[in-house]
Amino acid sequence: MGTPVMQSDYKVRYLHDDIIAAAADSCWRHAPPERPYTFDVIKLLEVLVTLGIDQVFHIKGDRRKGPLEVEFFDRRRRWQWERPAWVTFDKRVKLIVDSAIWEGAKLGKTFAGFVLAHEVGHILLHDSTAKAFSSSKSEQLSFVGEGESAEEQANSFAGHLLVPTRTVHRFPDKDLLAAVCNVPDELAADRLAAVSNAKAILAQHSMTDYCRGCGRFTEVSLGVCGSCTHDQLQPAS
Numbered sequence: 001m002g003t004p005v006m007q008s009d010y011k012v013r014y015l016h017d018d019i020i021a022a023a024a025d026s027c028w029r030h031a032p033p034e035r036p037y038t039f040d041v042i043k044l045l046e047v048l049v050t051l052g053i054d055q056v057f058h059i060k061g062d063r064r065k066g067p068l069e070v071e072f073f074d075r076r077r078r079w080q081w082e083r084p085a086w087v088t089f090d091k092r093v094k095l096i097v098d099s100a101i102w103e104g105a106k107l108g109k110t111f112a113g114f115v116l117a118h119e120v121g122h123i124l125l126h127d128s129t130a131k132a133f134s135s136s137k138s139e140q141l142s143f144v145g146e147g148e149s150a151e152e153q154a155n156s157f158a159g160h161l162l163v164p165t166r167t168v169h170r171f172p173d174k175d176l177l178a179a180v181c182n183v184p185d186e187l188a189a190d191r192l193a194a195v196s197n198a199k200a201i202l203a204q205h206s207m208t209d210y211c212r213g214c215g216r217f218t219e220v221s222l223g224v225c226g227s228c229t230h231d232q233l234q235p236a237s
Contacts, residue, residue, distance in 0.1 A: 010130035010150035023057045023124045024160035030056045037167050037180040041116040042105050057124045069094040085119050089128040110184045121157030163191040
């Protein structure tokens with residue numbers, strides 16, 4: 001397969017939500033923002049360029065990705081339907097981004113910040129093994145399993161990054177969350193709902209079943225046993 005470009009959806013391996021949250025937490029440690037509840041995505045991307053992707057987050061067993069490359073383009077001079085940003089995986093991981101989105105994120109524009117946070121999700125969680133979905137909706141539904149959509153994982157990461165669970169607990173109000181985290185209202189509402197329902201979801205999905213990771217028949221939560229979750233959460237050596 002050629003170099004995947006994260007412009008449409010892709011089938012990727014299942015990742016437990018704890019792993020996605022751990023990736024976001026690591027970003028806060030490596031690029032602490034000046035404002036206590038508003039994450040600086042530009043600062044994080046600069047860290048990924050200088051320090052390297054693997055130093056910020058690395059899933060045990062994955063190949064090393066090295067420093068991030070960033071390439072700018074002017075969307076106003078290209079087709080109007082061009083996406084504002086995407087990621088390619090080759091010898092080096094590259095973020096291709098509209099200059100206006102980059103500048104907008106610097107100025108605190110909520111949409112621009114979400115776009116870049118979403119792309120960081122692809123950068124940290126995905127690689128060249130992604131498999132493109134068919135354009136047929138019915139084939140997409142049969143091809144991808146729950147939690148195996150690259151776009152869903154990147155959206156989940158962006159939510160954890162921009163609106164961490166600890167912040168939701170501190171400000172359990174949609175409008176207040178959107179203000180203190182400087183995020184779109186829809187994202188604040190989604191994160192508030194997700195955190196509020198977390199205990200019920202975990203209780204519903206905790207059972208004895210075959211683990212998606214190792215295949216053992218054991219106690220699993222959201223399809224993954226404790227050992228596999230622990231192994232994937234190990235920091236880079």
